[in-house]
Amino acid sequence: MRRISHWVGGKPMPGSSGRSGPVWNPATGERQASVDLASADEVDHAVAVAKAAFPDWRATSLARRAEVMFRFRELVSANREDLAFLVAAEHGKVLSDALGEVARGLENVDFACGIPHLLKGGYTEQAATGIDVHSVRQPLGVVAGVTPFNFPAMVPLWMIANALACGNTFVLKPSERDPSAPLLLAELLREAGLPDGCFNVVNGDAAAVERLLEHPDVAAVSFVGSTAVAERVHETGTRNGKRVQALGGAKNHMLVLPDADLDVAADAAVSAAYGSAGERCMAISVLLVIDSVADALITRIRDRIPRIKVGPAAGDDSEMGPLITAEHRDRVAGHLEAASAEGATVLVDGREGVPPCGFFLGPSLIDGVRPGMRCYDDEIFGPVLAVTRVADYAEGLRLINENRYGNGTAIFTRDGGAARRFEFEVNAGMVGINVPIPTPVGYYSFGGWKASLFGDRHMYGPEGVDFYTRSKVVTSRWPDPASSTVDLGFPQNR
Ligand code: NAD
Numbered sequence: 001m002r003r004i005s006h007w008v009g010g011k012p013m014p015g016s017s018g019r020s021g022p023v024w025n026p027a028t029g030e031r032q033a034s035v036d037l038a039s040a041d042e043v044d045h046a047v048a049v050a051k052a053a054f055p056d057w058r059a060t061s062l063a064r065r066a067e068v069m070f071r072f073r074e075l076v077s078a079n080r081e082d083l084a085f086l087v088a089a090e091h092g093k094v095l096s097d098a099l100g101e102v103a104r105g106l107e108n109v110d111f112a113c114g115i116p117h118l119l120k121g122g123y124t125e126q127a128a129t130g131i132d133v134h135s136v137r138q139p140l141g142v143v144a145g146v147t148p149f150n151f152p153a154m155v156p157l158w159m160i161a162n163a164l165a166c167g168n169t170f171v172l173k174p175s176e177r178d179p180s181a182p183l184l185l186a187e188l189l190r191e192a193g194l195p196d197g198c199f200n201v202v203n204g205d206a207a208a209v210e211r212l213l214e215h216p217d218v219a220a221v222s223f224v225g226s227t228a229v230a231e232r233v234h235e236t237g238t239r240n241g242k243r244v245q246a247l248g249g250a251k252n253h254m255l256v257l258p259d260a261d262l263d264v265a266a267d268a269a270v271s272a273a274y275g276s277a278g279e280r281c282m283a284i285s286v287l288l289v290i291d292s293v294a295d296a297l298i299t300r301i302r303d304r305i306p307r308i309k310v311g312p313a314a315g316d317d318s319e320m321g322p323l324i325t326a327e328h329r330d331r332v333a334g335h336l337e338a339a340s341a342e343g344a345t346v347l348v349d350g351r352e353g354v355p356p357c358g359f360f361l362g363p364s365l366i367d368g369v370r371p372g373m374r375c376y377d378d379e380i381f382g383p384v385l386a387v388t389r390v391a392d393y394a395e396g397l398r399l400i401n402e403n404r405y406g407n408g409t410a411i412f413t414r415d416g417g418a419a420r421r422f423e424f425e426v427n428a429g430m431v432g433i434n435v436p437i438p439t440p441v442g443y444y445s446f447g448g449w450k451a452s453l454f455g456d457r458h459m460y461g462p463e464g465v466d467f468y469t470r471s472k473v474v475t476s477r478w479p480d481p482a483s484s485t486v487d488l489g490f491p492q493n494r
Pocket of ligand 1: 176205206229230
């Protein structure tokens with residue numbers, strides 16, 4: 001059985017806790033590896049190594065830090081297939097999707113290559129007579145990242161590119177379900193010239209996260225995962241004096257107005273609901289459609305579903321892979337059971353006709369879904385699209401704004417005025433206009449509202465640079481000793 005360990009001080013570090021967890025092959029249902037689960041002592045060791053590496057790394061010139069990022073960018077690009085292969089093998093998503101994940105992660109390295117420009121401060125000459133003022137942004141120290149299973153390469157890259165470029169050192173605790181891609185990223189960072197100790201990976205579960213949250217030498221924590229854990233991580237981390245950004249779950253609604261092109265809307269809904277088997281925090285999970293076009297849209301969606309090729313990531317023509325574990329597949333399937341019991345209509349049942357081995361569930365479609373039903377209120381995180389029929393734009397908007405989550409949302413229409421009004425009125429952090437998955441490019445920032453984000457900084461892009469640095473304002477004077485006097489008054493601008 002292959003064993004997956006930690007990466008500390010620029011090399012692999014075998015676990016010593018005596019605890020390990022299974023890494024499944026979701027396409028076959030077989031256990032393919034064991035991952036070491038770190039103890040508090042092992043986390044402490046990784047933090048100590050990162051702390052020791054910090055003074056030299058933060059003193060390294062911006063030109064040199066940018067050079068490391070440029071080299072890292074080239075290495076990730078050259079190794080994108082290997083990274084995608086590791087993602088596909090452990091997560092189960094199909095190769096084309098895994099390659100897309102690596103490409104979106106790479107955008108964050110592109111952005112971090114511009115760190116000399118991004119860290120430029122402000123300067124004011126002659127703020128008062130003979131006095132100049134300038135501001136700089138400095139790194140925080142050791143920062144930690146805790147990442148979810150659904151983007152094992154991209155979400156770590158959301159964090160580490162900016163954090164390292166800003167001069168911090170890093171301890172990553174990836175998802176224990178698919179831990180291999182982050183370890184390849186660690187090797188590539190070393191190859192790019194990042195000094196040993198600046199980037200460390202501790203594999204583990206809640207116990208490792210708890211230790212990072214209480215460790216006095218961890219200055220900040222970036223978290224991405226489910227809402228219940230995100231909220232706890234934010235509470236515990238901030239109580240312990242850390243800066244925390246904690247991105248949580250989602251329930252993304254797509255509103256289709258009657259004037260929309262229904263074929264375009266159907267293509268978008270199917271792609272965004274079933275891509276990556278619905279295991280995306282930006283997946284569309286509720287389709288809000290105005291009554292007058294609901295039947296026509298549902299017909300188009302039902303036509304498309306049987307054409308989706310469900311199969312293993314390695315399959316040549318697979319478009320949708322399995323779910324991450326058997327328990328998760330069963331939990332998602334349980335929503336179909338509950339939906340029928342609560343009075344909704346399961347139009348397409350993904351439990352039928354899927355490959356017999358592995359953790360597969362086919363695309364599912366439920367009509368007649370209303371708030372209060374489990375399949376509306378819960379984040380399902382699987383290939384299930386719920387249709388909620390609404391009377392008009394106002395009812396659709398109200399449902400989106402009343403939802404506890406506010407990650408992404410989308411409107412489909414050919415009416416520019418309606419789209420503009422939606423953009424203005426909707427309470428969500430990321431909005432798509434005829435774009436079902438509006439994940440911002442790397443030079444904007446990613447984050448939801450409401451229960452989709454705890455903390456006040458979105459992730460990556462300009463807000464990422466803000467999060468990983470703190471500002472310092474320097475007031476300076478080079479006085480002429482001849483004119484120096486004692487002045488007990490409060491300093492004023494003169
Ligand atoms: P998860 O919350 O179970 O796990 C996320 C991370 O937290 C993992 O590293 C895990 O080991 C750790 N963890 C789990 N339980 C913990 C606990 N009790 N205490 C401390 N740490 C704990 O999430 P997941 O199942 O890996 O990922 C799916 C979830 O992530 C979905 O809810 C999805 O919406 C969300 N997600 C959100 C975004 C976003 O940007 N908002 C992006 C990707 C995924």
